[in-house]
Every structure is written in structure tokens, then in C-alpha cells.
Amino acid sequence: MQEYADAVRRHVCSVCIDGEFSPDGEFVRCGLPSGRSCPVESYLPEVVEIVERIESPWMEDYVSELRRTVCSHCAQTPEGVCELRIKAECSLDTYFMLVAEAVEEVRDRRRSANFIHSH
Template sequence: MENLDRYWRAVQQAVCVKCIDSDGAGTCRLSNDDACGLRAHFSKIVESVLSVRSDTLEPYLEALRNNVCAHCKHQSPDGKCMVRGQLDCGLDRYFPLVIDAIESACAELDETPEAFGD
């Protein structure tokens, strides 16, 4: 995906610096065993966010659950996620900020979002 690095930098500046798992400067302190879901699934997250245009969070959450969470090792086949349920999923915790960062970067790039999977 083009501009993935640009989106990542935008998310680091807007989200990672505020994350409780960072050092305050945006550097993640999670170990490789507890890798950040945001980084691990970033390309699918960007595709999911750019596939939605809405003033409400629900369509974005639906895209996230279908396109990212459904493939995450922490989610069970019935759609439950113990990590998310315990509020330990940084992606879920900061998703509204992630959406804003990606959409702002997209607007700066003056891109027309493509549908998921295109």
C-alpha cells in the first residue's frame, strides 16, 4: 500500500506518544511477545479505516472487527477477545485517535480512499 509509512508516522505522532505502553516519546515498551496490535496489523487497519466514511464510530469498528480482529491471534472463533475485554488492546483503546490520524494523513495526501480489498 502506498503511503503506509506516512500513515504510520501520523499515527505515531497522534497515538503512540499518548499510549500507556510507550515511553512518552512514542517508542513502544511492549516486548515482542506482547507486540502492539497496531503495528502488527497496520496495513489492514489503514485499509479498514480508508474503506469507511462516517460521522459515527460504529462503521469503523465493524470494519476493524471484520478485517483485523477476525485475523488476530487473541480473538476466539466466536468473536470474543480476552485482551480487548480486559482493555489491554492498544488498538481498541486508541482506535478513535487512529482513525483521526489516518484520515488526516489521507486528507493531506489528497487521496481518494479505495474500498477494502481493492
């Protein structure tokens, strides 16, 4: 997971509204108050699994799988409503496309490494 976490840091934390940045704009650390965990981090294994399993040109296919497998066990009501999502306070929802890009970057890197090793 470390490789994925590093890619998330580059793709997501670097633009996250909850990040803390140095004066020259470098990401320093997550600025969430203690006691609040980031769903991008908490659900990273699940998100990796979704992005690697689903092959679709439509983002909605990934999002509906996220709702089904992650949100249903998180803050979402049985009716499919999430207050944090409505208030745009869920980083996983806000930056889902960037999280998916980070996962795909690692997957593509691994695939080309496997290709090189097998030829």
C-alpha cells in the same frame, strides 16, 4: 506506510500507556516487552484500508469492520470475544479513534496535495 506510521506515532504512541517518555513528556520509544507486538503496528495496513474505504459518521461502522476483517484473524474467538480487549490490553482497540484520526490526517494531506497538483 511510513507516513501513516509517523502519524500514528504522533497521535497514538504519544498518549499510549505502553509508551516510554522523556522527563519532559516527549515520546521516546514503545515500551512493550520484547516478544509482544503492538496490534496498531501489526495491522496498520488493514486499518488504513478500512478507514479509507468506509465513509460514515458512525464510529461503530468502522469498529464492526475492524472486528470482521482484523479481529476475526487475531485473538478473537469465533463468538467474537477477545480476552485482550476485555482486559483493555489491546492498543488498537483502546486507541482506535486516534488511529483513525491519524489515518485521516494522512489521507486529507494527500488529497490536498493531489488537488494542488491537478490545478
